[in-house]
Amino acid sequence: MTKWRTEISSSGEDAFIRGKPLEEVMEMDFSDGIWLLLKGRMPSDEESDLFNTVLSCCIDHGVGNPSTVASRTVQSGGNGMNTSVAAGVMALGDKHGGAIEDCMEMLQSDKDARKIVEEKLENGEKIPGLGHKVYDEQDPRAEKIFGKAEELELDGESVKKMKEIQRIFAEEKVELVINVDGAIAAVMSDLGWEPELGKGFFIIARTPGLVAHVREEMDEEDFRREEGEYTGEKE
Amino acid sequence: MTKWRTEISSSGEDAFIRGKPLEEVMEMDFSDGIWLLLKGRMPSDEESDLFNTVLSCCIDHGVGNPSTVASRTVQSGGNGMNTSVAAGVMALGDKHGGAIEDCMEMLQSDKDARKIVEEKLENGEKIPGLGHKVYDEQDPRAEKIFGKAEELELDGESVKKMKEIQRIFAEEKVELVINVDGAIAAVMSDLGWEPELGKGFFIIARTPGLVAHVREEMDEEDFRREEGEYTGEKE
Amino acid sequence: MTKWRTEISSSGEDAFIRGKPLEEVMEMDFSDGIWLLLKGRMPSDEESDLFNTVLSCCIDHGVGNPSTVASRTVQSGGNGMNTSVAAGVMALGDKHGGAIEDCMEMLQSDKDARKIVEEKLENGEKIPGLGHKVYDEQDPRAEKIFGKAEELELDGESVKKMKEIQRIFAEEKVELVINVDGAIAAVMSDLGWEPELGKGFFIIARTPGLVAHVREEMDEEDFRREEGEYTGEKE
Amino acid sequence: MTKWRTEISSSGEDAFIRGKPLEEVMEMDFSDGIWLLLKGRMPSDEESDLFNTVLSCCIDHGVGNPSTVASRTVQSGGNGMNTSVAAGVMALGDKHGGAIEDCMEMLQSDKDARKIVEEKLENGEKIPGLGHKVYDEQDPRAEKIFGKAEELELDGESVKKMKEIQRIFAEEKVELVINVDGAIAAVMSDLGWEPELGKGFFIIARTPGLVAHVREEMDEEDFRREEGEYTGEKE
Numbered sequence: 001m002t003k004w005r006t007e008i009s010s011s012g013e014d015a016f017i018r019g020k021p022l023e024e025v026m027e028m029d030f031s032d033g034i035w036l037l038l039k040g041r042m043p044s045d046e047e048s049d050l051f052n053t054v055l056s057c058c059i060d061h062g063v064g065n066p067s068t069v070a071s072r073t074v075q076s077g078g079n080g081m082n083t084s085v086a087a088g089v090m091a092l093g094d095k096h097g098g099a100i101e102d103c104m105e106m107l108q109s110d111k112d113a114r115k116i117v118e119e120k121l122e123n124g125e126k127i128p129g130l131g132h133k134v135y136d137e138q139d140p141r142a143e144k145i146f147g148k149a150e151e152l153e154l155d156g157e158s159v160k161k162m163k164e165i166q167r168i169f170a171e172e173k174v175e176l177v178i179n180v181d182g183a184i185a186a187v188m189s190d191l192g193w194e195p196e197l198g199k200g201f202f203i204i205a206r207t208p209g210l211v212a213h214v215r216e217e218m219d220e221e222d223f224r225r226e227e228g229e230y231t232g233e234k235e
Numbered sequence: 236m237t238k239w240r241t242e243i244s245s246s247g248e249d250a251f252i253r254g255k256p257l258e259e260v261m262e263m264d265f266s267d268g269i270w271l272l273l274k275g276r277m278p279s280d281e282e283s284d285l286f287n288t289v290l291s292c293c294i295d296h297g298v299g300n301p302s303t304v305a306s307r308t309v310q311s312g313g314n315g316m317n318t319s320v321a322a323g324v325m326a327l328g329d330k331h332g333g334a335i336e337d338c339m340e341m342l343q344s345d346k347d348a349r350k351i352v353e354e355k356l357e358n359g360e361k362i363p364g365l366g367h368k369v370y371d372e373q374d375p376r377a378e379k380i381f382g383k384a385e386e387l388e389l390d391g392e393s394v395k396k397m398k399e400i401q402r403i404f405a406e407e408k409v410e411l412v413i414n415v416d417g418a419i420a421a422v423m424s425d426l427g428w429e430p431e432l433g434k435g436f437f438i439i440a441r442t443p444g445l446v447a448h449v450r451e452e453m454d455e456e457d458f459r460r461e462e463g464e465y466t467g468e469k470e
Numbered sequence: 471m472t473k474w475r476t477e478i479s480s481s482g483e484d485a486f487i488r489g490k491p492l493e494e495v496m497e498m499d500f501s502d503g504i505w506l507l508l509k510g511r512m513p514s515d516e517e518s519d520l521f522n523t524v525l526s527c528c529i530d531h532g533v534g535n536p537s538t539v540a541s542r543t544v545q546s547g548g549n550g551m552n553t554s555v556a557a558g559v560m561a562l563g564d565k566h567g568g569a570i571e572d573c574m575e576m577l578q579s580d581k582d583a584r585k586i587v588e589e590k591l592e593n594g595e596k597i598p599g600l601g602h603k604v605y606d607e608q609d610p611r612a613e614k615i616f617g618k619a620e621e622l623e624l625d626g627e628s629v630k631k632m633k634e635i636q637r638i639f640a641e642e643k644v645e646l647v648i649n650v651d652g653a654i655a656a657v658m659s660d661l662g663w664e665p666e667l668g669k670g671f672f673i674i675a676r677t678p679g680l681v682a683h684v685r686e687e688m689d690e691e692d693f694r695r696e697e698g699e700y701t702g703e704k705e
Numbered sequence: 706m707t708k709w710r711t712e713i714s715s716s717g718e719d720a721f722i723r724g725k726p727l728e729e730v731m732e733m734d735f736s737d738g739i740w741l742l743l744k745g746r747m748p749s750d751e752e753s754d755l756f757n758t759v760l761s762c763c764i765d766h767g768v769g770n771p772s773t774v775a776s777r778t779v780q781s782g783g784n785g786m787n788t789s790v791a792a793g794v795m796a797l798g799d800k801h802g803g804a805i806e807d808c809m810e811m812l813q814s815d816k817d818a819r820k821i822v823e824e825k826l827e828n829g830e831k832i833p834g835l836g837h838k839v840y841d842e843q844d845p846r847a848e849k850i851f852g853k854a855e856e857l858e859l860d861g862e863s864v865k866k867m868k869e870i871q872r873i874f875a876e877e878k879v880e881l882v883i884n885v886d887g888a889i890a891a892v893m894s895d896l897g898w899e900p901e902l903g904k905g906f907f908i909i910a911r912t913p914g915l916v917a918h919v920r921e922e923m924d925e926e927d928f929r930r931e932e933g934e935y936t937g938e939k940e
Binding site: 008010011013015017023029030033034038051052053056061062063083086087091092093135145196199200201205211212214215218 | 243257
């Protein structure tokens with residue numbers, strides 16, 4: 001057996017988070033504590049501000065998506081808060097929240113914008129971070145995130161690269177907006193976050209929403225039974 | 236089938252969180268967004284301040300507890316961030332983080348402090364929120380939480396009741412400190428949070444820690460295999 | 471830390487299951503292996519036969535229930551077999567498959583049939599194992615299970631008690647059939663299974679169904695998005 | 706929303722499993738029910754026999770592996786059977802039980818044995834299904850599985866290919882035994898199972914073991930706390 005070793009935190013009388021006494025962490029805003037925990041240093045005021053915008057943006061997006069449905073369905077089977085919230089977290093797989101992570105990987109790769117667009121077009125693949133089913137001209141949340149990053153002077157190479165990708169794709173194929181996933185991926189990359197944590201911060205940001213939905217479902221008396229149809233044979 | 240209905244949020248072009256446009260929520264601190272989502276109204280500045288203290292206090296407590304072990308073990312079996320974090324959330328059952336919820340129920344019950352202590356003594360049960368394996372005189376984190384609540388003039392009936400329970404138990408049986416769970420339960424109760432959300436806000440507060448541990452485990456090459464012993468028969 | 475100790479099995483060169491070499495277990499029917507693992511002894515031929523009936527009876531029950539919906543929804547979020555099946559297992563909480571366990575507890579309690587019915591009537595509670603939304607006269611699966619138990623001479627005190635409960639309830643209140651959960655609970659009790667394993671054998675029996683549903687969902691291209699409605703305020 | 710449609714099963718008065726009335730399935734051995742559910746047809750007597758060998762072989766392998774540790778740890782946090790078993794199923798990721806699936810993919814690929822070995826050697830990759838930390842000459846469980854397949858005349862192209870891979874690898878590099886994962890992958894391939902179900906049948910086979918471990922852990926009074934060490938800074 002490997003004994004558990006960690007650089008993250010300790011507990012008990014001698015409790016630390018990334019080198020800072022827990023009592024000092026208790027003086028911090030929760031979002032700054034999250035930043036410290038995951039990046040090992042405190043954010044600047046500007047970084048903290050932009051990080052809050054990104055977290056709050058992902059906090060909850062209605063009731064029909066897989067994570068919410070999974071959480072509420074598991075609660076409805078007769079389960080407590082922890083099991084039900086966990087089911088929603090599990091649903092956040094490659095196809096649900098995964099576009100942020102994919103887009104961060106793309107932006108942080110060595111390939112330049114033109115190369116990326118060319119390869120995607122050649123392979124007939126979608127570009128993560130581009131396109132929205134409703135917005136044709138601009139996604140107001142993406143614009144808000146970009147505006148905030150600019151105002152705080154935190155927009156860097158990844159924001160620039162994302163906008164280039166959008167411009168080149170428009171020239172080569174069709175005009176698509178940068179969506180909220182693309183904007184988040186770009187500013188999180190410029191804030192120095194690695195793609196390996198792309199799904200992680202989304203989980204952190206969405207867990208409050210799952211808790212709220214599970215709590216709401218607890219007031220439903222009925223067990224959730226959805227309509228199904230058997231399309232197989234009958235002997 | 237019951238169609239999904241929610242008072243919490245909507246998505247798409249017309250995105251709201253508890254009546255507020257998502258774009259307005261994006262201007263909020265993440266912790267205020269969490270409060271809004273779960274309580275349906277904005278916190279005052281003082282409530283926001285105290286809520287941050289409580290959340291940051293629970294953010295991570297070292298590597299040996301069940302939730303961290305579960306998350307890291309599941310990652311080590313070859314899993315991504317969402318599945319691994321979910322396993323840690325699942326471990327937060329009745330015995331792990333459950334003392335906060337139990338203590339909130341006790342403090343919000345109709346029974347007064349004396350009645351509670353008497354019943355617990357009669358039934359030979361422990362009192363949630365009292366006692367610490369290391370601290371004999373005071374738990375510094377509990378003191379910090381109480382100090383902050385007092386300073387912000389947010390300490391109310393539950394803080395008073397928790398302190399009475401401690402005092403009466405000391406008279407009747409033995410002097411025990413109010414631990415950090417007891418302090419959190421008391422101030423969260425005075426902030427108007429129901430016990431049904433006691434486990435929920437703990438899950439929100441601890442998820443960042445689980446994400447950090449899963450990320451750290453991803454750098455371990457070896458599969459976790461713990462030492463076990465077969466104590467059964469051999470034919 | 472407590473080192474892990476187990477009476478169940480060992481691995482490696484010296485592999486045993488409840489005292490039997492793994493190579494001997496490999497000669498057994500899977501259902502006999504399950505029985506050995508959970509009860510620590512081999513079943514008789516009759517016990518094995520009845521146990522197969524019970525397991526096969528629970529193997530899958532269509533697509534609309536919480537466990538199937540949870541598994542398929544989590545797969546649809548972009549997850550592999552293990553995470554998706556686990557979500558379905560999680561959904562098997564107190565209200566989903568829980569009637570078997572509740573009924574086993576009732577049948578194995580010290581209270582006799584009359585006392586049980588009286589208490590349930592007084593408290594206005596439903597009796598686990600009685601009633602079916604479609605069948606008025608008899609539930610054919612329950613009858614099949616009882617028939618098999620009788621034929622194998624394995625029906626004992628619990629089957630008798632379940633039937634008495636049904637008869638007394640019919641006298642006192644209304645005629646309800648013994649449903650399939652009631653029949654399973656009765657024969658599993660007569661087979662000497664404790665209620666603590668009531669949910670466990672149901673999970674074992676249903677996992678193949680969850681695997682089948684996850685596999686089927688993998689062929690769906692579309693992400694599952696259900697219809698939802700926001701009933702909250704809009705500022 | 707897409708309504709749920711399935712070819713697997715229906716419930717209620719008109720209950721079918723893959724075209725067979727549930728009452729007929731109740732007459733089957735559980736393992737035959739599993740086969741029917743996942744493959745849509747009944748196994749022959751020989752297929753049924755070999756399938757039982759494979760399932761029983763995977764039923765439980767001691768207490769120190771990630772799935773068992775995850776299940777027992779989650780139970781120890783204060784959780785019921787369903788949540789605890791699910792945590793173990795989750796741990797069965799790419800590195801835990803994944804060798805069977807990888808090996809099935811290799812055996813069912815278009816590449817012949819020589820090409821496979823050459824590519825693996827070139828890329829410096831391990832060959833799934835070869836090698837054992839204890840057995841140098843032969844893995845007795847693999848031999849038993851091959852023996853059974855031969856006896857039942859069910860060994861086909863995949864068994865042949867697995868043995869060729871072993872022989873060519875021995876010529877080119879070093880003599881390694883075919884391990885139990887390799888034998889299972891080979892016979893399951895010859896039984897016509899696709900790799901997409903490789904993890905699925907392993908989950909089915911191992912779930913009884915997880916149930917047994919969770920039940921055993923329920924008798925432990927103590928909360929599992931493992932030893933950890935903080936290797937980070939202290940300010």
